[in-house]
Structures are given as structure tokens and as C-alpha cells.
Amino acid sequence: xxxxxxxxxxxxxxxxxxxxxxxxxxxxxxxxxxxxxxxxxxxxxxxxxxxxxxxxxxxxxxxxxxxxxxxxxxxxxxxxxxxxxxxxxxxxxxxxxxxxxxxxxxxxxxxxxxxxxxxxxxxxxxxxxxxxxxxxxxxxxxxxxxxxxxxxxxxxxxxxxxxxxxxxxxxxxxxxxxxxxxxxxxxxxxxxxxxxxxxxxxxxxxxxxxxxxxxxxxxxxxxxxxxxxxxxxxxxxxxxxxxxxxxxxxxxxxxxxxxxxxxxxxxxxxxxxxxxxxxxxxxxxxxxxxxxxxxxxxxxxxxxxxxxxxxxxxxxxxxxxxxxxxxxxxxxxx
Amino acid sequence: xxxxxxxxxxxxxxxxxxxxxxxxxxxxxxxxxxxxxxxxxxxxxxxxxxxxxxxxxxxxxxxxxxxxxxxxxxxxxxxxxxxxxxxxxxxxxxxxxxxxxxxxxxxxxxxxxxxxxxxxxxxxxxxxxxxxxxxxxxxxxxxxxxxxxxxxxxxxxxxxxxxxxxxxxxxxxxxxxxxxxxxxxxxxxxxxxxxxxxxxxxxxxxxxxxxxxxxxxxxxxxxxxxxxxxxxxxxxxxxxxxxxxxxxxxxxxxxxxxxxxxxxxxxxxxxxxxxxxxxxxxxxxxxxxxxxxxxxxxxxxxxxxxxxxxxxxxxxxxxxxxxxxxxxxxxxxx
DNA sequence: CTGTTAGCGCCTTCAC
DNA sequence: GTGAAGGCGCTAACAG
Numbered sequence: 040x041x042x043x044x045x046x047x048x049x050x051x052x053x054x055x056x057x058x059x060x061x062x063x064x065x066x067x068x069x070x071x072x073x074x075x076x077x078x079x080x081x082x083x084x085x086x087x088x089x090x091x092x093x094x095x096x097x098x099x100x101x102x103x104x105x106x107x108x109x110x111x112x113x114x115x116x117x118x119x120x121x122x123x124x125x126x127x128x129x130x131x132x133x134x135x136x137x138x139x140x141x142x143x144x145x146x147x148x149x150x151x152x153x154x155x156x157x158x159x160x161x162x163x164x165x166x167x168x169x170x171x172x173x174x175x176x177x178x179x180x181x182x183x184x185x186x187x188x189x190x191x192x193x194x195x196x197x198x199x200x201x202x203x204x205x206x207x208x209x210x211x212x213x214x215x216x217x218x219x220x221x222x223x224x225x226x227x228x229x230x231x232x233x234x235x236x237x238x239x240x241x242x243x244x245x246x247x248x249x250x251x252x253x254x255x256x257x258x259x260x261x262x263x264x265x266x267x268x269x270x271x272x273x274x275x276x277x278x279x280x281x282x283x284x285x286x287x288x289x290x291x292x293x294x295x296x297x298x299x300x301x302x303x304x305x306x307x308x309x310x311x312x313x314x315x316x317x318x319x320x321x322x323x324x325x326x327x328x329x330x331x332x333x334x335x336x337x338x339x340x341x342x343x344x345x346x347x348x349x350x351x352x353x354x355x356x357x358x359x360x361x362x363x364x365x366x367x368x369x370x371x372x373x
Numbered sequence: 374x375x376x377x378x379x380x381x382x383x384x385x386x387x388x389x390x391x392x393x394x395x396x397x398x399x400x401x402x403x404x405x406x407x408x409x410x411x412x413x414x415x416x417x418x419x420x421x422x423x424x425x426x427x428x429x430x431x432x433x434x435x436x437x438x439x440x441x442x443x444x445x446x447x448x449x450x451x452x453x454x455x456x457x458x459x460x461x462x463x464x465x466x467x468x469x470x471x472x473x474x475x476x477x478x479x480x481x482x483x484x485x486x487x488x489x490x491x492x493x494x495x496x497x498x499x500x501x502x503x504x505x506x507x508x509x510x511x512x513x514x515x516x517x518x519x520x521x522x523x524x525x526x527x528x529x530x531x532x533x534x535x536x537x538x539x540x541x542x543x544x545x546x547x548x549x550x551x552x553x554x555x556x557x558x559x560x561x562x563x564x565x566x567x568x569x570x571x572x573x574x575x576x577x578x579x580x581x582x583x584x585x586x587x588x589x590x591x592x593x594x595x596x597x598x599x600x601x602x603x604x605x606x607x608x609x610x611x612x613x614x615x616x617x618x619x620x621x622x623x624x625x626x627x628x629x630x631x632x633x634x635x636x637x638x639x640x641x642x643x644x645x646x647x648x649x650x651x652x653x654x655x656x657x658x659x660x661x662x663x664x665x666x667x668x669x670x671x672x673x674x675x676x677x678x679x680x681x682x683x684x685x686x687x688x689x690x691x692x693x694x695x696x697x698x699x700x701x702x703x704x705x706x707x
Numbered sequence: 708c709t710g711t712t713a714g715c716g717c718c719t720t721c722a723c
Numbered sequence: 724g725t726g727a728a729g730g731c732g733c734t735a736a737c738a739g
Contacts, residue, residue: 043514060709061733071708091489093430096427112460135471155425155426157427180377320655392727425715433718
């Protein structure tokens with residue numbers, strides 16, 4: 040049909056005015072007669088004209104978009120955060136431009152580069168990025184906030200972190216508070232930074248209470264939880280509490296203990312981490328640490344917007360997950 | 374520090390060549406001496422030059438981005454589909470530009486308009502958009518695929534649908550296959566198009582088998598499932614099968630029936646819909662229809678890419694969810 | 708109030 | 724192989 044989209048010039052011709060007037064009329068400037076504005080509107084409608092946002096951006100030197108760099112194969116966590124980012128962005132009138140960070144760091148650099156000149160700000164979530172690489176590839180002139188960075192971060196960037204250490208400490212302290220003294224930590228896989236931080240928090244709390252730490256290797260899967268529970272049942276060292284580094288493992292632990300005749304939480308209390316939807320629905324309901332992922336995303340956008348205005352990052356912002364007490368550490372309900 | 378990002382002109386000056394040569398050198402054109410290419414590379418590195426993608430796009434008249442329009446407050450379904458879209462897009466070298474579709478249709482039009490000239494193609498997921506509005510606001514010159522549209526769709530757009538009717542039929546037939554004859558459908562909320570389609574599939578299958586349909590009102594919540602189960606227990610009309618329009622309701626139904634002394638699946642079999650993560654983990658594990666949401670997203674991108682090349686939409690594409698048989702309709706395991 | 712004129716940063720014919 | 728010049732579509736001075 041129509042070979043090419045109508046441009047502002049076509050509208051100008053059709054309305055019998057200059058392109059400047061068209062621009063003014065359509066962008067709601069005040070200095071235009073209502074008459075011309077109407078004529079322009081009509082012409083635009085007639086031609087099915089839609090402004091070319093790319094061109095406008097080039098001219099205005101701002102894009103109305105925020106770039107988001109996230110890992111290639113992201114799971115629930117990033118999906119949820121993304122939802123928050125999305126909500127926050129649209130509240131501020133921004134769109135989100137997504138780009139995948141590959142494990143290959145060359146491609147990652149490309150992914151970030153592909154954002155330059157198309158976004159007004161950047162959100163980088165790159166958990167498994169070689170430590171000092173991030174600083175190297177962030178474009179110097181784009182405001183950026185990095186979420187849970189592992190290594191060096193350019194000083195101009197805003198840092199937002201989930202405080203895994205404090206959260207793990209909180210869970211461990213909760214177990215201590217309800218009277219447990221032999222608390223075992225079922226950690227996540229080696230090489231996962233979160234796993235290490237959570238173990239650290241556990242050890243801190245245990246040490247502070249003058250108790251003895253004991254750590255089992257885990258892998259973030261339900262099967263891993265089952266295996267760990269079997270170990271505990273077999274060796275009978277009198278564990279009375281388990282802090283699993285994520286919910287899925289905890290969900291494996293609980294029924295296995297029960298099948299062996301142990302009462303949860305009376306004999307052994309169990310705590311998880313993440314507050315996945317399952318945690319609430321499982322029986323007995325699981326005590327866990329809730330990371331408000333959507334809120335996290337909203338917060339990230341708010342901080343980015345502030346950074347875009349002031350150009351001065353605030354101190355790193357730590358988000359502390361909330362303890363959610365349910366049946367596996369609480370009073371056993373009917 | 375550096376006031377402004379370096380442009381191609383800065384690089385040209387620094388390298389002592391023309392902007393054209395810089396462009397050629399950096400874009401890997403063949404007609405450049407290796408010597409100049411090297412000089413240009415050095416200059417670019419020296420200045421920390423990163424090409425301005427927006428400008429390039431304007432000049433090339435293509436953006437390397439795919440626009441995604443999705444509902445304002447999207448849940449798990451869209452998050453998962455988005456993951457698939459993301460994966461597909463990056464496989465084809467595209468980035469994703471997200472835009473929220475508000476309930477307000479004026480703003481929705483704006484959201485779509487804001488894509489024009491920034492994307493090479495469009496994916497529209499707008500479940501609760503006034504039927505004939507979509508056709509009006511889609512830019513005429515941008516290839517688009519619409520997912521699960523409710524009303525009129527421009528002829529140039531590619532349609533991708535989840536076949537709710539056939540899926541509901543399949544589940545109902547499965548219940549019939551295992552010998553059930555009094556199958557009740559617990560439908561989703563009124564006003565939800567999916568609910569209606571699933572009920573339709575149920576009715577089709579029941580009618581085809583010469584059985585009698587019975588439909589209970591539901592609301593997609595666990596509580597709704599519990600309430601429905603209570604109704605069934607109370608009236609004792611001899612139902613031997615329940616097809617719930619989503620997993621959550623089914624998850625409410627099963628334990629309620631069991632508490633009343635009914636065996637699942639022997640006395641009453643139960644089927645859900647969606648295959649949420651819970652379905653597998655619940656006891657007894659739930660039979661359900663699995664919508665491969667990530668795959669759906671991948672498929673959408675593939676079809677969009679094809680459409681961008683050929684400009685000719687294929688026939689509407691129906692995706693059929695897969696029946697996943699688990700314990701609530703299968704052999705009761707130890 | 709309106710039109711004319713430069714760019715925004717890049718790519719690409721077209722000559723040399 | 725390389726440079727000069729025009730243009731992608733739009734906005735923002737600057738004149739009238």
C-alpha cells in the first residue's frame with residue numbers, strides 16, 4: 040500500500056505550513072494558533088503520521104529509555120526484578136531496553152555497547168561477570184546502577200545490593216532465639232557468590248552466640264535437601280535446627296525429617312531463603328527470608344532516575360530481606 | 374572529566390583520516406587498508422569511542438530492536454513468555470524494547486506510538502484491550518505479531534494463539550479416557566476470556582462423549598477450589614472427576630476432597646491447567662495442561678523475524694498445551 | 708505566530 | 724583506498 044511512512048515534511052506539505060510548525064503543533068507548544076494546530080492535526084491524521092521517535096531522540100540527545108543488562112539464562116529472581124524495573128520505568132515515563140549478558144565477556148561488552156546512544160541510563164545485573172571487567176565496559180557517560188556487583192565498580196555508578204550476609208545472620212539468630220543450639224547450615228553450590236555470603240552470615244551469627252558451626256554442602260535443589268536431611272538423620276549428632284540457603288532445599292529437608300519420625304519444628308526447626316511462592320503453600324509452611332524482588336526493581340529505577348538528575352551516586356544501598364516466620368520454626372498449628 | 378562522548382568525527386581527526394574511513398574501518402568493510410584500520414582502531418580506543426547506536430539506526434533505517442507491548446501488571450505468564458522472547462531476540466541479534474499497555478487506551482496508543490522508529494518489529498500482548506482498538510493503533514508499516522488477541526486484528530499482523538479450547542478438550546477427554554463419567558468443570562472468573570474458552574473446550578468434549586456437563590463458578594484462587602470441593606462433597610451428586618480451569622483451584626480441591634474421605638484419583642480424579650511449578654511438588658502431584666511459555670516466546674520471535682523478512686503473515690498459529698499426567702488422575706503410587 | 712536554517716551522529720553514494 | 728557531500732527525521736535557535 041503506502042510505500043513509506045509519512046514524515047514530518049509530508050505533514051507540513053499537506054497542511055501547507057512549515058515543518059517547524061508541525062513540530063510545535065504536535066508537541067503541544069504554546070506558540071501556535073489553534074487554527075494551524077488543527078490543520079496540522081488533520082493532515083497528520085489524514086496521512087497516518089506517527090512521529091519517528093528515533094529521529095527525535097537523536098535531535099534531543101535523550102532517548103526516554105533505560106537499558107537493562109541481565110544474564111543470559113535468567114530465572115525467577117531476575118524476572119521478578121524485571122517486573123519491578125518495568126513498573127518503575129513506566130511510572131517515570133521510560134521504556135526498558137533489554138540486553139542479554141552472555142557468559143562470553145566479549146559479547147557482553149558488545150551488549151553494553153549496543154546500548155550507547157539509545158538509553159539515558161543503565162541497570163546492570165551481572166552476577167557472574169569477571170570482577171574487574173565491569174568497570175572497563177561501562178560507557179563513561181551513561182549513569183548506571185549495578186545490582187549485586189561482585190568486583191570493582193566505577194565510582195560514578197550507583198550500587199544496590201541485597202544484603203545476603205545480614206539476612207543469613209537474621210535467619211540464624213531467629214533459630215537461636217527460638218531455643219535451638221545445634222544449627223546446621225545447608226549451603227548453596229560452590230562458586231555461587233550468594234552461597235558464600237549466606238554461609239558467612241550464618242557463621243557470624245553462630246560465632247556471636249558462642250555456638251559451633253556445621254556446614255553441609257548443597258546445590259540449591261530439592262534433591263540436595265533430601266540428601267542433606269538423610270545425612271543428618273544418619274549421623275545423629277543432635278542437630279536441632281537447619282538453615283537451608285534456599286527454599287527448594289528446605290522443601291526437600293522437611294518431609295525427609297518427618298518421614299524419619301522427627302517433629303518439625305519441635306525436634307528440628309527449618310528455615311529457608313527466598314520466599315518462593317511454594318514456601319507459603321507447602322505443609323508445614325516454611326519459615327524463610329523474603330526478598331521483595333519487585334520492590335527491589337522499583338528502587339533501582341528510582342535511584343537511577345535520581346542519579347540521572349544529580350550525576351552523583353549515593354552511598355551503596357543495601358536492601359535487607361525480611362524474616363517471614365511460618366510453621367517450620369513457629370508454633371505447630373493444629 | 375570528559376565533557377562529551379567522542380563522536381566519529383573526533384576519531385577521524387585523531388586518526389588523521391576522514392569520517393567515511395572511520396566508519397568503514399570500524400564496521401569491517403573490506404575496502405580499507407589494514408594500516409588505516411589499525412590507526413582508526415587505536416584512535417577509537419584512545420578516545421574511548423563507542424558508536425552512537427541511535428544515530429546509526431536513523432541512518433540505516435533499522436534499529437535492531439523488537440518492541441514488546443504487554444499489560445501493565447503482568448504476572449507469571451507474561452514474565453515467562455518474556456523470557457522466551459528475550460532468548461529468541463538475542464539469538465537473532467535483536468534487543469527488546471518493553472512498553473507497558475495501560476488499561477487506559479489513550480495511553481496504550483501512546484505506548485505503541487513510542488515504539489515507532491525505534492523498533493523493526495512489534496510483539497503485542499494485550500489481553501484486555503477493547504476488541505477493535507488494536508487494529509487502529511498498530512503502526513501500519515511495522516511488522517507485528519499479536520499474541521492471544523481478542524478482537525479484530527490487522528490483516529498484516531501475524532497471530533499466535535494458545536489453543537485453550539483444544540487444551541481443555543484434551544484434559545476432559547483424558548478424564549473420560551480413564552473411565553470417569555461425571556466430570557465437573559470448575560471454571561475461572563467471568564469476564565476472563567481464557568475462562569470462557571476453557572469452558573467451551575470442556576463442553577465440547579463432554580457433548581462429544583454424550584455425557585452431561587456441569588459447571589461450577591470459580592475465581593482462579595485456592596480458596597475458590599476449596600469452596601467448590603465443599604459444594605461437591607455436600608450435594609453428593611456423584612461427581613467422579615473435576616477439571617479445574619487452573620492449577621491453583623485444583624490445588625485447593627484435592628486436599629479438601631481427601632479430608633472428606635474421598636480418594637483421589639480413585640473416587641474423584643482432578644485435573645488442573647497451566648502446570649505451575651507447584652503442580653509437580655504438591656502431594657499428590659497434579660495432572661495438568663502445560664503451556665510452554667518460554668517456548669511460546671521463542672516461537673513468537675521466530676515468526677516475527679520471518680514476517681519481517683517476507684512481510685507476509687502465515688496463517689494464525691495455534692499452540693497446543695501438553696497434557697501432563699501425574700497422580701491426581703493416574704495410578705496412585707505407593 | 709511562522710518559516711528558514713542548522714545541526715544531532717552516522718552511513719553511503721559518488722568522485723577522485 | 725579514500726574524501727567530500729548529502730541525507731536519515733526531527734527539534735531548536737534565529738529571523739521575520
